[in-house]
Amino acid sequence: MNLKRSYLFVPATSTRMFEKALSSEADCIIFDLEDAVAISEKQEARERAKNFLVNNQPSKDILIRINDVSTTFWREDLEAAIRAGASGVIVPKAESAISMKILCETTLISLERMNRGLNSFVVLPLIETARGVQFAYEIASAHYLIKRLVFGSIDYSLDVNCELTEEGTELLYARSQVVNASKAAGIGSPIDSVYPDLGNEPGLINESHRARRLGFNAKLAIHPKQLHPIHEIFSPNQKEMDAALEIVLAFEAAEQEGIASIAVGNKLVDYPVYKKAKALLQSAGL
Numbered sequence: 001m002n003l004k005r006s007y008l009f010v011p012a013t014s015t016r017m018f019e020k021a022l023s024s025e026a027d028c029i030i031f032d033l034e035d036a037v038a039i040s041e042k043q044e045a046r047e048r049a050k051n052f053l054v055n056n057q058p059s060k061d062i063l064i065r066i067n068d069v070s071t072t073f074w075r076e077d078l079e080a081a082i083r084a085g086a087s088g089v090i091v092p093k094a095e096s097a098i099s100m101k102i103l104c105e106t107t108l109i110s111l112e113r114m115n116r117g118l119n120s121f122v123v124l125p126l127i128e129t130a131r132g133v134q135f136a137y138e139i140a141s142a143h144y145l146i147k148r149l150v151f152g153s154i155d156y157s158l159d160v161n162c163e164l165t166e167e168g169t170e171l172l173y174a175r176s177q178v179v180n181a182s183k184a185a186g187i188g189s190p191i192d193s194v195y196p197d198l199g200n201e202p203g204l205i206n207e208s209h210r211a212r213r214l215g216f217n218a219k220l221a222i223h224p225k226q227l228h229p230i231h232e233i234f235s236p237n238q239k240e241m242d243a244a245l246e247i248v249l250a251f252e253a254a255e256q257e258g259i260a261s262i263a264v265g266n267k268l269v270d271y272p273v274y275k276k277a278k279a280l281l282q283s284a285g286l
Helices: 015-022 039-055 074-084 097-113 130-134 136-140 153-160 169-185 201-214 224-234 238-256 271-283
Strands: 006-011 028-032 061-065 088-091 122-127 218-221 262-264 267-269
Touching: 006 015, 006 224, 015 028, 015 039, 028 039, 039 074, 061 074, 061 122, 074 088, 074 097, 088 097, 097 122, 097 136, 122 130, 122 136, 130 136, 130 153, 130 169, 136 169, 153 169, 169 201, 201 224, 218 224, 238 262, 238 267, 238 271, 267 271
Parallel strands: 006 028, 006 218, 028 061, 061 088, 088 122
Antiparallel strands: 262 267
C-alpha cells in the first residue's frame, strides 16, 4: 500500500528534528521554511534544509514549504528545494492562477537546468485565505505540476475572522470548495489542515473523519503522535475493502452478461457505485 495519508511538518531549524521526523511513520515530510522560521533565520534555515537533503537520501518524499510569492524569499527557497532533490514544494497563501503559473514555469526552468526530470517535482498550493478559496479552481488548474491542493484552516480562520470550533461547521464551505475545485480541475484529492491541539486526540479523530467524509484523503500533522490516528482514518479498513471487492467482482461478472445494474446484499450497484469501489481498491494498490 503506497497511500500518501500524512504530511508531517518539521521546522527547518534543527538537523536533529529532520532526523527525528524521518524516523517517524509519516508518509511524507515537510521541511518548513515559512511560519516556523524567524525572518532573520530564513537564509540559514534554507541552507540547513538543502545541505541535509544533499547529504542524505531519505526514503520518504520530502517537500519544502517555501515562503509565499509576495516575499523576497520564495525564488531562493524554490531553487534550493530543486537543487537539494526535494520531491516538491508547498506554496503558502496561494491566491491566484497567475502567481502559480509564474512559480511553476520558474520551476520547469530550474528542473531543466539541473537535469532533473520534469515529472520529478510537484507543486502543492496551500489554500488558506478567502481569496484562495474563491479562486481554488483556477489555482488547481493553473499548471500540470500542481497535483493536489492543501487546505490551511488556521490562517483561513484568521483571514475571514471566524472562530474555530470542535464541530467544524465554520469550515464546511471552504473545505467543500477545495474538494470540489480539485475534482473539477482533474487533480488528486486534497490534503486537510493541521489539527493544532496536541493534547486532544478525540478532536483530531473527529476532524479527520469529517475531512475524509468531505473528500480529503490525507492530513497535515505537526507531531508524530498524530500520525497513527490519521493513518487509521485515511486508510481503507478491511470491512471497506471486502465490501468493495465484492461489489467489483459481482458487477464485472454481471457486466459480462450485459447487465449494468445489480443488487449486492441490500445495495443497488450501477456504474457510479462500481467505479467508486474500484477506485478504493486501486488506492490500496489492488
